[in-house]
Amino acid sequence: MTEQPVYSTLGFSDEEWGLLTGLPLAVLTAASAAESDGTRRTLAESAAGLEAVAAGREGASQLVAAVSREVVTRAGDPETGEELPLISPEDPAAYIADVLDQAGQASALLRAKVDAGEAGAYAHWLVGIAEQVVTAAPSGGMLGIGGDLVTEPERRFRDQLSKVLRD
Numbered sequence: 001m002t003e004q005p006v007y008s009t010l011g012f013s014d015e016e017w018g019l020l021t022g023l024p025l026a027v028l029t030a031a032s033a034a035e036s037d038g039t040r041r042t043l044a045e046s047a048a049g050l051e052a053v054a055a056g057r058e059g060a061s062q063l064v065a066a067v068s069r070e071v072v073t074r075a076g077d078p079e080t081g082e083e084l085p086l087i088s089p090e091d092p093a094a095y096i097a098d099v100l101d102q103a104g105q106a107s108a109l110l111r112a113k114v115d116a117g118e119a120g121a122y123a124h125w126l127v128g129i130a131e132q133v134v135t136a137a138p139s140g141g142m143l144g145i146g147g148d149l150v151t152e153p154e155r156r157f158r159d160q161l162s163k164v165l166r167d
Contacts, residue, residue, distance in 0.1 A: 024068070030089075049136070057072065063114060127158065127161055127167045134151075
């Protein structure tokens with residue numbers, strides 16, 4: 001007997017699972033792209049985001065834990081020192097708009113398919129990933145001193161994500 005894929009046992013199609021598992025890294029990238037930073041800051045944001053993604057494996061939500069395990073399997077485990085490649089969207093504003101659209105689709109999907117607790121846990125986890133990324137490295141300032149911990153574009157993305165996900 002063959003084992004069913006995790007997404008199937010949770011009641012999702014392959015396409016739906018692709019949306020749910022693709023969104024955490026897309027949120028990480030969009031949060032980082034919200035403010036143009038140097039390589040060092042972007043690396044810090046990426047590392048913080050991957051840590052937040054991986055932390056979902058330990059959560060109480062069965063859905064978040066399953067999605068997190070899948071993402072870490074594909075992207076790499078920060079606990080073993082793996083890092084994400086730096087991704088810089090050519091058009092950050094369009095990328096962010098697309099990620100927010102995908103988040104809206106995921107939110108509607110989850111409201112239709114899982115209980116409110118699981119849907120809320122997933123939304124909260126995604127907003128937490130964005131929060132970890134935007135607070136990972138201050139922007140502006142001189143030689144890492146001063147600057148804003150969270151800039152207005154970063155705050156706007158995080159807040160829009162929260163609104164779209166109803167978190």
